[in-house]
Amino acid sequence: MENLNLYLPKDKYDFDSVTVLNNLENSKVILLITSLLEWLQDINWPISTEIAKLLLKYREETIPHVKEVLNAKDDIWKEWCLRYFVMELPDDFIIEFKDELIRIAYDPTKGEELEEVNETAQMILELIKDR
Known part of the structure; x- marks a missing residue:
């Protein structure tokens, strides 16, 4: 069986991968x-935005993994997933995050408030409300 981990980026500058x-x-x-979603933990890593674009090609398959992030404790990772994945989805895919977005927007944890994840969730809800 092929070791697929060989295809993963080796470092934050591994654009070849x-x-x-x-x-x-x-x-x-x-x-x-x-494993690819982990590269969205710090959007300042040079390859992070390229990985986000790659994951957008696999919307349906990535959504459950992003939901896990949104229900976990890494608030900065939540922010980057919302900004660079969820916000870039068509509305019919964003709707799949409605429960998570409402919870983060209107009942945020202290960490989500501190990192302003609640404001990003509110912004996404506003975007889809008008469409």
Whole structure:
């Protein structure tokens, strides 16, 4: 069996791996989504936005993993997932996050408030309200 982890970026400057991932079979990339999502923990890493764009190609498969992040405790990771993944989705996919967005927007944890994740959730809810 092929070791798919060989396709994962080795460091925050590994754009070559991102290029390979963009050309890899869908079924292989799907198996790597959880590991790829970890690159959104710090959007200041140079490859992070490229990884976010890659994950947007696998919307349906990535959504459950992003929901896990939104229900976990890493508030900065939540912010980056909302800004660089959820906010970039078409409305019919954003709706799948409605419960998480409402909870974060109107009943945030102290950490979510401190990192202003609640404001991002409110902004996303406003975007889809008008459409």
